[in-house]
Amino acid sequence: MRKYISKFHYLTQDLPHRSHVEQAQIACEAGSNWVQYRCMTKTDEELIAEIHQIASICDDWGATLILTNHYHLLDKVDAQGVHIEDFDADFAAIREAITDEKTLGASATNIEALLRVQNSGVVDYCGYGPFAHTDTKPNDKPLLGYAGYYALEKQPIDIPVIAVGAYNLPM
Secondary structure, rough: OOOOOOOOOEOOOOOOOOOOHHHHHHHHHHHOOOEEOOOOOOOOHHHHHHHHHHHHHHHOOOOOOEEEEEHHHHHHOOOOOOEEEEOOHHHHHHHHHHHHOOOOEEEEHHHHHHHHHHOOOOOOOEEEOOOOOOOOOOOOOOHHHHHHHHHHHOOOOOOOEOOOOOOOOOO
């Protein structure tokens, strides 16, 4: 069964001047229907407390909530899935752990990795990038730019691909 994957995802960030909760609220108010909670700086207990707040906001606005990497928390919070940034992850094992009811996304930085994600047969969508420079995530991967996405037209890609890593908009 193919799941609904929004074409526009908002990813929260570890920002010094705005909490993840505030970011989720702003994103939903602006019309985002997909929020990816990307926090890499807190303990599980802190994450759970914050995810509960963000889940409530997403519920109020009818937005999908996806956790970045923390799939071990899915049974403790109200989130619709997880996005895995680990390029070497065992997607089949993660899918088994989260069940088919949850959405599973993964990251890729080149065509070979994107095809690996797709060919796993268990990932619902792929975040592909970086499109352009971003300060929100340290990255030493080559920037794909438009040419990197146009190159996908020549590939047998049949899962949704979301462009990631782009210009930093002030929030």
